[in-house]
Amino acid sequence: MPDTEQSKPETGHTEHPDTPWTPIHGQPYRSVPYRPARMPTSESLAQAAELKERMRERRTVRQFSTDPVPPQVVRDAIACAATAPSGAHQQPWTFVLVRDPEVRRRIREAAEHEEQISYDGRLGEEWLAALRPLGTDEVKPHLTDAPALIVVFQQRYWLGEDGTKHKHYYVDESVGIAVGMLLSALHLSGLAALVHTPSPMRFLSEVLGRPENEKAFAVIPVGYPAPDCQVPDLVRKSLDQVLVEV
Numbered sequence: 001m002p003d004t005e006q007s008k009p010e011t012g013h014t015e016h017p018d019t020p021w022t023p024i025h026g027q028p029y030r031s032v033p034y035r036p037a038r039m040p041t042s043e044s045l046a047q048a049a050e051l052k053e054r055m056r057e058r059r060t061v062r063q064f065s066t067d068p069v070p071p072q073v074v075r076d077a078i079a080c081a082a083t084a085p086s087g088a089h090q091q092p093w094t095f096v097l098v099r100d101p102e103v104r105r106r107i108r109e110a111a112e113h114e115e116q117i118s119y120d121g122r123l124g125e126e127w128l129a130a131l132r133p134l135g136t137d138e139v140k141p142h143l144t145d146a147p148a149l150i151v152v153f154q155q156r157y158w159l160g161e162d163g164t165k166h167k168h169y170y171v172d173e174s175v176g177i178a179v180g181m182l183l184s185a186l187h188l189s190g191l192a193a194l195v196h197t198p199s200p201m202r203f204l205s206e207v208l209g210r211p212e213n214e215k216a217f218a219v220i221p222v223g224y225p226a227p228d229c230q231v232p233d234l235v236r237k238s239l240d241q242v243l244v245e246v
């Protein structure tokens with residue numbers, strides 16, 4: 001059984017050094033007991049029903065108040081997101097929390113430059129038609145009105161100690177799940193958010209000085225809705241339309 005650091009394959013994982021090794025199919029593996037208390041069914045049903053209602057109330061907000069938000073609430077929501085499952089537990093995400101007004105101004109300027117080109121035709125007629133019910137355009141005040149931006153980056157690969165590039169697996173899926181958990185955590189903590197995906201997003205790496213292995217995934221303005229906030233009148237698919245039971 002491998003029991004030395006030398007026999008451990010390089011994985012990029014952070015591990016608890018004191019947990020003993022156990023073998024699985026001849027490979028080193030460290031396990032810990034997992035025994036969560038089982039929730040009574042009545043409580044499960046009540047929790048699920050309440051969560052469904054609370055999540056139903058979540059809306060994408062594009063008009064933000066400039067009121068500050070408690071930074072710790074945002075950090076805790078990011079900590080929730082960072083508990084997400086990920087392909088091979090590679091946790092291929094970086095969350096950059098931007099509160100500095102000057103950096104937000106630079107992000108807005110660069111985003112509006114790209115969005116102007118997109119709305120002027122780069123998106124194509126079909127995409128523009130899909131966006132029309134949302135009432136969006138190239139002007140993005142949420143990037144400077146919202147008191148915080150979370151810029152999410154995907155780590156496309158990780159670097160070994162000798163500088164070798166190692167592939168990350170299921171990066172899109174993993175980061176998408178983490179962002180879903182982030183949006184849920186923000187909403188359940190009383191904050192509003194928007195997933196903004198200006199295309200292309202390269203300017204975010206430049207403005208925020210991110211390394212080459214990271215690729216921007218989304219900018220998420222976070223704050224409180226403006227007092228006169230309006231949201232598009234959208235209808236969500238019913239459970240019957242999205243659930244297939246076999």
Ligand SMILES: Cc1cc2nc3c(=O)[nH]c(=O)nc-3n(C[C@H](O)[C@H](O)[C@H](O)COP(=O)(O)O)c2cc1C
Nearest residue numbers: 058059060061062134136194195196197198231234
């Ligand atoms: C991957 C993704 C990208 C999005 N990109 C944008 C965007 O660039 N700009 C925007 O205003 N909304 C964007 N949205 C928000 C969607 O338009 C919004 O979630 C959808 O209209 C449903 O509204 P709801 O979130 O209020 O339920 C994006 C959402 C997702 C999941």
